[in-house]
Amino acid sequence: MIRNILKYPDPELKKKSAPVTVITDKVRELVRDMAETMYAAPGVGLAAPQIGVLQRVVVIDISAKDEESGLIVAINPQIIHTEGESYEEEGCLSVPRYAANVRRHARVVVKFLNLEGEEETCNADDLLAIAFQHELDHLDGVLFVDHLSPLKREFFKKKYRRMADESQEA
Numbered sequence: 001m002i003r004n005i006l007k008y009p010d011p012e013l014k015k016k017s018a019p020v021t022v023i024t025d026k027v028r029e030l031v032r033d034m035a036e037t038m039y040a041a042p043g044v045g046l047a048a049p050q051i052g053v054l055q056r057v058v059v060i061d062i063s064a065k066d067e068e069s070g071l072i073v074a075i076n077p078q079i080i081h082t083e084g085e086s087y088e089e090e091g092c093l094s095v096p097r098y099a100a101n102v103r104r105h106a107r108v109v110v111k112f113l114n115l116e117g118e119e120e121t122c123n124a125d126d127l128l129a130i131a132f133q134h135e136l137d138h139l140d141g142v143l144f145v146d147h148l149s150p151l152k153r154e155f156f157k158k159k160y161r162r163m164a165d166e167s168q169e170a
Contacts, residue, residue: 003037003051008095008160014141017047017054019076023117027057031073031115034059043093045131047138050094058135062127072122074112077136080121081109088130090144097163098156102147104133 006012020027030053038046038059048057056076063070084106091099107125110132114120124132134144145156 001033001036002040003033005037005041005046005050005093006052008092008143008145010094012052012054013049013094013138013143015049015054016141017049017056017139019056020113023075023113023115027055027075028115030055030057031059035061035071035073038093041093044127045135046093047135049138049141056139058132058139060128060131060135062131073115074110074120074122074132074135075114077110077112077132077139079105079108079132079136080111083107086126086130090130090134092134092144094138095143095145095160098145098160100145100148100152100156102130102134102144104130108132110136 030048034046034048034051034057037051038061044062045058045060048055058074058077060072061070082105085103086106087101087103089099090102106129108129110122110124112120137144145153148156
């Protein structure tokens with residue numbers, strides 16, 4: 001089922017998520033809904049808080065449309081190693097119609113549980129590394145715009161309020 005994606009400045013997006021203690025059918029249903037929602041949006045990643053569920057669950061798929069699905073389901077993900085630096089443009093399904101360059105690690109190693117409750121480790125670089133960092137931020141109530149300098153963040157807030165006002169007028 002496609003779920004509603006919360007949009008900035010919804011206060012739910014600023015809340016920290018709780019770890020998943022048991023992988024139940026309800027968690028599996030959440031993951032199915034998250035994947036369906038992410039693909040329909042369309043996006044490359046989605047964290048449970050973006051659909052109003054404060055659990056540490058993310059789905060990511062960076063494969064191109066003409067490629068086979070490469071869905072990654074990460075439950076209770078943790079970054080255990082970082083390397084390098086990147087400065088790439090990011091967008092977010094919870095902050096539509098806005099993108100900005102964000103400083104991130106170029107490579108990360110992420111440990112998480114899969115849907116069977118087995119521990120996995122993923123060595124990620126490039127877009128996958130960025131996607132993991134972006135989605136894990138959501139689990140801690142952090143949006144990509146929170147990484148902007150104070151000046152750029154103020155510019156974003158003014159621009160976003162103006163865009164919201166314009167869409168209400170239309």
